[in-house]
Amino acid sequence: MELEVRRVRQAFLSGRSRPLRFRLQQLEALRRMVQEREKDILTAIAADLCKSEFNVYSQEVITVLGEIDFMLENLPEWVTAKPVKKNVLTMLDEAYIQPQPLGVVLIIGAWNYPFVLTIQPLIGAIAAGNAVIIKPSELSENTAKILAKLLPQYLDQDLYIVINGGVEETTELLKQRFDHIFYTGNTAVGKIVMEAAAKHLTPVTLELGGKSPCYIDKDCDLDIVCRRITWGKYMNCGQTCIAPDYILCEASLQNQIVWKIKETVKEFYGENIKESPDYERIINLRHFKRILSLLEGQKIAFGGETDEATRYIAPTVLTDVDPKTKVMQEEIFGPILPIVPVKNVDEAINFINEREKPLALYVFSHNHKLIKRMIDETSSGGVTGNDVIMHFTLNSFPFGGVGSSGMGAYHGKHSFDTFSHQRPCLLKSLKREGANKLRYPPNSQSKVDWGKFFLLKRFNKEKLGLLLLTFLGIVAAVLVKVKYY
Amino acid sequence: MDPLGDTLRRLREAFHAGRTRPAEFRAAQLQGLGRFLQENKQLLHDALAQDLHKSAFESEVSEVAISQGEVTLALRNLRAWMKDERVPKNLATQLDSAFIRKEPFGLVLIIAPWNYPLNLTLVPLVGALAAALSLHCPAGNCVVLKPSEISKNVEKILAEVLPQYVDQSCFAVVLGGPQETGQLLEHRFDYIFFTGSPRVGKIVMTAAAKHLTPVTLELGGKNPCYVDDNCDPQTVANRVAWFRYFNAGQTCVAPDYVLCSPEMQERLLPALQSTITRFYGDDPQSSPNLGRIINQKQFQRLRALLGCGRVAIGGQSDESDRYIAPTVLVDVQEMEPVMQEEIFGPILPIVNVQSLDEAIEFINRREKPLALYAFSNSSQVVKRVLTQTSSGGFCGNDGFMHMTLASLPFGGVGASGMGRYHGKFSFDTFSHHRACLLRSPGMEKLNALRYPPQSPRRLRMLLVAMEAQGCSCTLL
Numbered sequence: 004m005e006l007e008v009r010r011v012r013q014a015f016l017s018g019r020s021r022p023l024r025f026r027l028q029q030l031e032a033l034r035r036m037v038q039e040r041e042k043d044i045l046t047a048i049a050a051d052l053c054k055s056e057f058n059v060y061s062q063e064v065i066t067v068l069g070e071i072d073f074m075l076e077n078l079p080e081w082v083t084a085k086p087v088k089k090n091v092l093t094m095l096d097e098a099y100i101q102p103q104p105l106g107v108v109l110i111i112g113a114w115n116y117p118f119v120l121t122i123q124p125l126i127g128a129i130a131a132g133n134a135v136i137i138k139p140s141e142l143s144e145n146t147a148k149i150l151a152k153l154l155p156q157y158l159d160q161d162l163y164i165v166i167n168g169g170v171e172e173t174t175e176l177l178k179q180r181f182d183h184i185f186y187t188g189n190t191a192v193g194k195i196v197m198e199a200a201a202k203h204l205t206p207v208t209l210e211l212g213g214k215s216p217c218y219i220d221k222d223c224d225l226d227i228v229c230r231r232i233t234w235g236k237y238m239n240c241g242q243t244c245i246a247p248d249y250i251l252c253e254a255s256l257q258n259q260i261v262w263k264i265k266e267t268v269k270e271f272y273g274e275n276i277k278e279s280p281d282y283e284r285i286i287n288l289r290h291f292k293r294i295l296s297l298l299e300g301q302k303i304a305f306g307g308e309t310d311e312a313t314r315y316i317a318p319t320v321l322t323d324v325d326p327k328t329k330v331m332q333e334e335i336f337g338p339i340l341p342i343v344p345v346k347n348v349d350e351a352i353n354f355i356n357e358r359e360k361p362l363a364l365y366v367f368s369h370n371h372k373l374i375k376r377m378i379d380e381t382s383s384g385g386v387t388g389n390d391v392i393m394h395f396t397l398n399s400f401p402f403g404g405v406g407s408s409g410m411g412a413y414h415g416k417h418s419f420d421t422f423s424h425q426r427p428c429l430l431k432s433l434k435r436e437g438a439n440k441l442r443y444p445p446n447s448q449s450k451v452d453w454g455k456f457f458l459l460k461r462f463n464k465e466k467l468g469l470l471l472l473t474f475l476g477i478v479a480a481v482l483v484k485v486k487y488y
Numbered sequence: 489m490d491p492l493g494d495t496l497r498r499l500r501e502a503f504h505a506g507r508t509r510p511a512e513f514r515a516a517q518l519q520g521l522g523r524f525l526q527e528n529k530q531l532l533h534d535a536l537a538q539d540l541h542k543s544a545f546e547s548e549v550s551e552v553a554i555s556q557g558e559v560t561l562a563l564r565n566l567r568a569w570m571k572d573e574r575v576p577k578n579l580a581t582q583l584d585s586a587f588i589r590k591e592p593f594g595l596v597l598i599i600a601p602w603n604y605p606l607n608l609t610l611v612p613l614v615g616a617l618a619a620a621l622s623l624h625c626p627a628g629n630c631v632v633l634k635p636s637e638i639s640k641n642v643e644k645i646l647a648e649v650l651p652q653y654v655d656q657s658c659f660a661v662v663l664g665g666p667q668e669t670g671q672l673l674e675h676r677f678d679y680i681f682f683t684g685s686p687r688v689g690k691i692v693m694t695a696a697a698k699h700l701t702p703v704t705l706e707l708g709g710k711n712p713c714y715v716d717d718n719c720d721p722q723t724v725a726n727r728v729a730w731f732r733y734f735n736a737g738q739t740c741v742a743p744d745y746v747l748c749s750p751e752m753q754e755r756l757l758p759a760l761q762s763t764i765t766r767f768y769g770d771d772p773q774s775s776p777n778l779g780r781i782i783n784q785k786q787f788q789r790l791r792a793l794l795g796c797g798r799v800a801i802g803g804q805s806d807e808s809d810r811y812i813a814p815t816v817l818v819d820v821q822e823m824e825p826v827m828q829e830e831i832f833g834p835i836l837p838i839v840n841v842q843s844l845d846e847a848i849e850f851i852n853r854r855e856k857p858l859a860l861y862a863f864s865n866s867s868q869v870v871k872r873v874l875t876q877t878s879s880g881g882f883c884g885n886d887g888f889m890h891m892t893l894a895s896l897p898f899g900g901v902g903a904s905g906m907g908r909y910h911g912k913f914s915f916d917t918f919s920h921h922r923a924c925l926l927r928s929p930g931m932e933k934l935n936a937l938r939y940p941p942q943s944p945r946r947l948r949m950l951l952v953a954m955e956a957q958g959c960s961c962t963l964l
Contacts (some may be wrong), residue, residue, distance in 0.1 A: 004949070008919060016852075029878070043741070054898050055942060056947070057942035057943075057946065058942070059949075060947060060950070061938070061947075061950060081770070087893065087895035087896055088895040089893065089895070090892065090893055090894075092889065092893075093889065093892070093893055094890060098896060100896065101874070103878055105901070106527050106902075130946075179739060182902065190700065193700060194697055194700060197693070197696070198694055198697040198698070198701065200568075200693070200697075201690055201693035201696075201697055202690060202694075204686060204689060204690060204693065204705065204707070204902070204905075204906065206906040206907075207545075209700065211700070213920065216732045223929065224929050225637050227932050228929075228936075230932070230939070231935065234935075234938065234939055253912070259647055271522065271627075271939055271940040272941070273941065277916055279940065279941065279943075280941075281940035281941055286831065316725055324816065325581065332825070338566065356504065367929075369929065374926060378589065378922075378924060381923065382591055382594075382920065384923070385922060385923035385924070386589075386922065386923065386925065386926075387925045387926075387927065388924070389927045389928065389929050393580070393581070393925055393927060394586075394923045394924070394925040396578070396580065397575070397577065397581055397586060397923075397925065398578075398580055398590065399574060399575035399576045399577070400586070400587070400923035400925070401588070401923060402923065405591075405593070405920040405922070406593075406678065406700070407700050409700075410702040411702075418805055424878060424901040425897060426878070426879070426880070426881060426882060426901070427880075427881040427893075427896035428874060428882045428883075428884075428890070429881075429882070429883045429884070429886070429890035429893065429896070430867070430870060430871075430883075430884040430885070431721055431883070431885040431886045432866055433723050433724070433863070433864075433885050434886055436720075436723045436726065439576075439726065439727070439730075442549075442766060443726065443731065443767060443779075444545070444767040444777035445542075445767070445768075445769075445775070445776075445777055446543055446545035446546075446777055448544070448905075451544055451545050451548045451549070453546060455549070455553050465885055466832075473543055487552040
């Protein structure tokens, strides 16, 4: 493991990954990989999650292609130095922020969207000029294998490598030193990753999870609301970090919500859900059993059917759920939708705030003021109002959590920024040393006053004002020089 | 009995309760900071003189004025910074409202160091209080301040006088040494801002990991200063000496050591001597413009470093005064202690290199520093050093002037730190940037494309739609 990491670091130190042209080339190669080997990728993901071709394409591949295209278009601009506003003391200097690569980045992928959640960060890391070690999730075995097979066929083999393995291998890997660690997964492991990173003072981005609440107001079109929620909840069999985890609503709405979701499920997946090619399966037996245990003691409004052999769990809705029960204690990450009745929006807001900050928050209402209030009085990674999931799809948004749902963000330019060091640069000249005499000892009260003046003086937009100030500065320096020397 | 726990609980409750307070309340806290600086100027100058023998000039320029500048900048720009930031939309979200909301994290811990005890406490504090002084969410962050116990006199003012200017419901000062700080770190915070050494930085980050608390760590390192043959030695000597001996060298961004050719060294030494005499007189110990070492422990550490290489200039010390003369060391070996730890004192070692390449290689062999300096008449040389190295910040042909520009982010990279602040960067550091997408309940027909059951026809439509707009768009 140590040798692998050292090899990648040597490759980075060669400087190969830094030139813009190289980065664009690698991104283009990645794009070719996705297009040429689409079949292999779709097959692998389908094997891991029983996912249909359409779903893989629309949930994973499209995002990856879109992100690559966005990078290719914008990277030339992003890598350039950005001049900043100057003050009086630096007026005649060059002052700018220059993005630089960090070095060797470790990306630990997740199993629920095994392709996009590994490749989208990779795109950002490559774009920023880094070398990357990719550790796909071992739970989505087939995707892990296909990535290990395909990436070296298209990308530089020394700069971007795939290391596969389980807990043991990942623990070994985390002992090594990286320049940034990007982790997508759960809170418990997030802590382990950050603690390992602390030993080397490695910055981290942690995309974690939580229970994303979904508040349904009385004043809304329940038909549309329930269709949208059904789509977002049962997508990927509920195994989505930003799926609406549970519903909060007034008790009077429960029955209608149940009915409409039930109808929508039928519309989406047919009478025999098991036969629907659009409905996925639980990733493995451990998670299957875990999710099953959440049903104990609950009032199942509809659904609840399971088949251990195929790891099938039917789209399920629970009503009158007691907040103290197990299903409300952990992120569900499955096709079970609890409804927790609340008296009103005040109670809903309190309920949400009593809990950990979630990765996403959803609120459905025609009342714009109510939506605003919900946003104002809570916190979460992100929010979508009157829909679910969608804030993920706009890459001008930073995508990430807050509190126990994570730290840092990515997507689009935010990925580039995450994987770069934005280095402040000030370039002065060795001339005009006379002006510096103002700052050198021996000091005096008048120097103190002049020092304050220049430090605190705001930078005028008018050129005349600038020139006047420079002139004043030189005059002051001359005066001081005359007085002290 | 857990008084610390009680303080933290009080602040957390205040944070939640504060969601209904008017926005003006928070702006008033910043104004309070400004008044604290103005009304206690002499008190602060005296304390800084007692702790570090800082001259009025240094206290004003590097502590009071900088802090004041940040307060003024924050008050002036608050509205602009805290506004919801609209973002470009894609095809699917054209008719929606898409913006980034800046929100406070909640309970913020600021751990400050002793070398610029006012500046490095107040400037982060400004950022924490300003963060998300939002019209929408009036409750900004609640802050726990842990000033350094080593700069005793300033600590006293921060503990006793500062709280009179900032509302107690959103601010508390906690005092103590390493043990108390360790206990403090066991509690859960929503953000931790730490300035100090890399060693303690690791401890802070490890403690933060237990609660998944995001951190900004402003650490340190050995800041290299490359001096090219092509330059005027007197100008370089002036600039390097000023930044090296400012605050008796106890500056995280001070030039730590010089890299130059033996020929350049020959020209630099007399220039440095001339500069030092001009700055501090023939007897620097009696100059009011030279600081002192903060305490005995640091003094002893530095005195030991005087034994490395050979003393070319200075080298005197006085234990009773914690005085160390402005010193230049030559014939220094890479493995000697003075080249192994951050000096943080008025000692400047010169290491010889034969070429620019060797200098760059020397720099890149070591940890990424907080700052990096290169002096040359040739802008090509300066730019080469810049592009072929990495560091928190960089200044060509001067010392840490880049710090005075609030439009430049200030922070480290690698072992010198993570995160950044100053000006708007402070505000952003202490805010959570929350993506908000508000969709209309209408347009459901368009959404229908994303719903199952799916078909090959739909897939083709999706692909066509993707080609059509050529921008990042998913899940129509």
